[in-house]
Amino acid sequence: MYPPPRAARALLAGWFSFPDGEATAGDVLALHRVEDVLQRAGLPYDVAWSPGFRADAPQLDEVSPDRYGWLVFVCGPLHGPQVEELHHRFARCLRIAVGTSVIDPGSPAVTGFHHVLARDGQGTGPSLDLAAGAPALPARPVVGVILTHGQHEYGPARRHDTVAGHLTSWLHGKDCARLELDTRLDTHDWRLCATPAQLESVLLRLDLVVTDRLHGMVLALRAGTPALAVDPVAGGAKVSAQARACGWPALVPAERLERAGPAELDRWWEWCLTSGRVAARQIRDEFATGTPTDAATGLLEALRAVRAG
Known part of the structure; x- marks a missing residue:
């Protein structure tokens, strides 16, 4: 027998709500799917978030159960004391689990819900995960990040740690998909490219x-991919020299980065994602046709000169 809801507002929770839980992309997309359904139906709701993920949002230990008529647990497995505690704290709410995995149907974590709309493990065929039907998301730039903390041969001119600190702090605030890469090849470490x-x-x-x-x-x-390059050596070194050799303008000296900060990076970020795309492809085509020339073009002449000498 379902208890009659005392309030129309629902509280949406999941593993992304627990203080020591985690917010996965799949869980949050599943949440978006449920939010979309409730919004279309005109039903009010709040979302409880882990303080470690969104400290400024409502949290489970702060919300008043009396404010809600419904508790909806979204995605993830139904097991463990954290889920069981929800049944005690929100005992007077109608409790529904949606898009969840049921490992042990007899577990108090499962039986405490008035209704379970499982995605798997209920003795019936699996249903589509909620994340698959979540509203479409706008594309975000995909950004490779290639940094070095080495190059000690530059001695006191090194600004590598400072540059890396500026770049990573700035990137943390950018709405983009970041992919950490390394130019070092390794035939044994699966995380690195081998060729x-x-x-x-x-x-x-x-x-x-x-x-x-x-x-x-x-x-x-x-x-043909634009690069926002920073020279980490005071006074400029090989990165600046190579930018000139390539004819590539998106180069920020370490000193300028320290003076201008994020504003200088933002300026080149916008350029790289607009005009820089065309400029990078033009340089790619120049590389492919052998212009500008590199040091290898003089190799045979140097060998002949050595032999002649």
Whole structure:
């Protein structure tokens, strides 16, 4: 027998609500699907979030159960004391689980719900996960990040740690998909590319590369992907020199980054994602046709000169 709801407002919760829980992309998309259904039906609701994920949002230990007539638990497995505690705290609410996995149907975590709309484990065929039907999301830039904390050969001119700190702090606030990459190849570590072709295949699919490495910039341009490059050596070194050799303008010296901060990075970010796309492809085409020339063009002449000498 369902208790009659005392209020029309629902509280949406899930593993993303517990203080030591985690918010996965799938769980949050499942939440969006449920929100969309409730919004279309004109039903008011709140969402309880983990303080570790969204400290400014309503939290389970702060909301008043008396405010809600419904508790809707979204996605994830129904098990454990945290889920069981919800039944005690929200005992006077109508409790529904939706899009969840039922591992043990006899568990108090499961039986405490008045209704379970499971995605699997209920003795019937599986239903589509809620995340699949969530509202479409706008695309975000996919950004490869290639940084170095080494290059100690530059001695006191090194600004690598400072540059990396500025870049990572700035990137943290950008609405983009970040992908940490390394130009180092490794045939044993599955997390790293084993061949240049593998790395180039990744770079081809990016919208932008943010880097303080010479090859981070050059390989991005070789793939036709714009690079926002920062020279981490005071006074400029190989990254600045290579940017000039490539004719690539999106280069920020370490000193300018320290003075201008995020504003300088924002300016080149916008350029790279607009005009920079065309400029990078033009440079890619120049690379492919052999212009501008590189040091290898003089190799045979140098060998002949050595032999003649």
